[in-house]
Amino acid sequence: MPQFDIATFSAQIFWLFVIFAVLYVLMSKIALPKVGEVLERRQKTIEDNLGKARALKDETDAAIAKYEAALAEARNAAQADIREASEKAAAEQAKKTEALVKKLSKKTSDAEKAIADAKTEALTGVAEAASEIAREATEKLIGVKVQAKTADKAVSAIVGE
Amino acid sequence: MAGPLEQFEIKPLAELSLGGIDISFTNSALWMVFAAVLVTCFMTLSMRRGALVPGRWQGAAEVMYEFVANMLKDNVGSAGRKYFPFIFTLFMFVMFGNLLGMIPHSFTFTSHIAVNFALALVIFIGVTVIGFMRHGTHYLRMFFPEGAPIATAIILVPIEIISYFSRPFSLAIRLFANMTVGHIMLKVIGGFVGLIGILGVLPFALLTGITVLEFGIAALQAYVFTILTCIYLHDAIHMH
Numbered sequence: 001m002p003q004f005d006i007a008t009f010s011a012q013i014f015w016l017f018v019i020f021a022v023l024y025v026l027m028s029k030i031a032l033p034k035v036g037e038v039l040e041r042r043q044k045t046i047e048d049n050l051g052k053a054r055a056l057k058d059e060t061d062a063a064i065a066k067y068e069a070a071l072a073e074a075r076n077a078a079q080a081d082i083r084e085a086s087e088k089a090a091a092e093q094a095k096k097t098e099a100l101v102k103k104l105s106k107k108t109s110d111a112e113k114a115i116a117d118a119k120t121e122a123l124t125g126v127a128e129a130a131s132e133i134a135r136e137a138t139e140k141l142i143g144v145k146v147q148a149k150t151a152d153k154a155v156s157a158i159v160g161e
Numbered sequence: 162m163a164g165p166l167e168q169f170e171i172k173p174l175a176e177l178s179l180g181g182i183d184i185s186f187t188n189s190a191l192w193m194v195f196a197a198v199l200v201t202c203f204m205t206l207s208m209r210r211g212a213l214v215p216g217r218w219q220g221a222a223e224v225m226y227e228f229v230a231n232m233l234k235d236n237v238g239s240a241g242r243k244y245f246p247f248i249f250t251l252f253m254f255v256m257f258g259n260l261l262g263m264i265p266h267s268f269t270f271t272s273h274i275a276v277n278f279a280l281a282l283v284i285f286i287g288v289t290v291i292g293f294m295r296h297g298t299h300y301l302r303m304f305f306p307e308g309a310p311i312a313t314a315i316i317l318v319p320i321e322i323i324s325y326f327s328r329p330f331s332l333a334i335r336l337f338a339n340m341t342v343g344h345i346m347l348k349v350i351g352g353f354v355g356l357i358g359i360l361g362v363l364p365f366a367l368l369t370g371i372t373v374l375e376f377g378i379a380a381l382q383a384y385v386f387t388i389l390t391c392i393y394l395h396d397a398i399h400m401h
Contacts, residue, residue, distance in 0.1 A: 001166055002273075003341065008171040008189075009275040010182045015190035016276050023197040023254055028246030031204035035226045038211045038219075045213055 131155040165348040169272055169341065189270045196257040196270075204253075225253065229387070236391035240398045248387060248394075251280070256383030259340060263376060271382075272340035274333060281329035284390050292397035303400060332389055339382045343375045 002008070131151035138146045173185035204225075207218035215223055229249045233241045241248075255271055262269025270276050292300040304321040305314055350371065353364040 002169040002171060003337065004274070005171070007183070008187070011173070011177075011185045011187055012171065012189050012270070012273060012275045013279045014179075014182075014184040015186065015193055016270075016279055019190065019193040019197050020250065020254060020280075023200060024246060024250045026197075026201050027204065027250045027253070031201065031208070032226065032246055032249060034208045034211060035204070035223060038208060038215075039223065039226070041211075042213055 127152070127155050130158075165345045165352075168268070168344060168348060171273075188268045189273065189276070192258070192261055192268045192270050193254075196254055196261055199261070200250075200253045200257050225249075232384075232388060233391055236388065237395045237398060241391070241394055244394060248390060251284075251390060252383055252387040255280075255336070255386050256380055259379035259383055260376070262340065262344065263372070263379060269340050269344060271336055272344060274337045277333035277336045278329065280386075281332035284332065284393065285329040288390075288393045288397045291394070292400075295398060296400065300397075300400070303396065328389075328393060332386060336382050336386055339378055343371075343378055347371060347375065 131148065131154070134155060135146045135148065135151045138144055138151075172188045174188060174191060175186040177184045177186060203218075204222050207222040210216075210219065212219060226249070229252050230245060232252075233245055233248050237244070258269065258271040261267055262272065292303070296302075303325060304318050306317070306321075309317055347368065350364050350368050354361040354368065357364070
């Protein structure tokens with residue numbers, strides 16, 4: 001087996017050491033630092049970007065909170081306005097209703113008064129007419145002139161019953 | 162027809178020697194150079210742009226980096242950070258060596274016990290030195306766990322010593338055996354394909370399956386080699 005040919009060992013081992021040493025120097029001085037640097041830079045970039053993203057997110061959150069606060073404030077203001085307006089409207093409505101009620105009741109009472117007046121007048125007219133008719137009827141029937149006062153009294157006694 | 166062991170033969174491409182010791186540049190060294198060049202190209206060209214959002218190649222290079230970095234972190238912890246370039250080089254070198262061996266007519270330098278054992282020995286000695294540097298003579302406690310009854314020392318200490326010193330052997334032989342057996346199997350089954358005429362489709366189908374399996378083993382054995390190194394490193398830094 002060629003592997004056990006001791007005569008070849010020195011040459012194999014010599015070149016192994018030479019080539020391995022060269023490769024070690026190339027790796028440790030050139031190749032590996034470069035890879036390490038690239039990986040480190042990538043790590044740093046990722047962390048930077050994450051930090052930036054976090055900052056932006058915080059900013060966004062703050063903006064959202066601000067917006068929501070403004071929205072809530074606006075909503076409250078609007079509700080206050082609505083309440084005020086509706087209260088005002090209700091008050092006005094109540095006032096108007098009251099005025100209308102007053103006006104209507106005044107009209108009613110005026111009308112009632114007019115009716116009462118008319119009734120009184122009518123009754124007075126009826127009594128006068130009745131006493132007149134009674135006097136004339138008495139004069140024509142029995143020729144007695146009844147005084148107006150007496151007739152009125154008699155009529156009102158009857159009407160008044 | 163080439164024998165199944167011929168693929169493992171070391172062929173000098175340029176005869177060299179240093180102080181009487183043979184250091185010829187061989188096919189093994191050539192494929193080590195290929196592996197090192199490929200790893201270097203992969204790790205540098207793909208990271209050339211160093212884009213924030215990685216492309217396909219950059220993503221692959223980063224995955225390898227993070228894979229090894231996590232392996233080291235999970236097994237050794239933050240104290241292992243300074244050994245990361247070594248662990249990474251080890252993993253990539255072994256894995257590319259294993260994978261390049263899957264190219265037909267190529268050479269698998271990790272199928273050679275000399276290469277694997279040299280790597281394992283460097284790891285073993287390095288880990289032992291780190292252990293003694295961090296813990297001083299207290300590192301000898303590795304051979305006799307804290308809290309064990311003193312009477313058991315006569316059994317425990319030899320067992321621990323044997324298990325400690327067998328580490329480089331198990332590390333080297335596991336990789337060697339996996340690579341060698343896989344390649345021999347491919348070669349032997351491949352030999353049947355042409356020999357038995359139309360029935361050759363059967364070994365060919367088998368060969369296809371085993372090739373897929375061998376790719377998996379190539380990556381897995383590199384992973385095992387590296388993770389065992391991490392575990393030894395953990396023992397050296399944190400003891401048991």
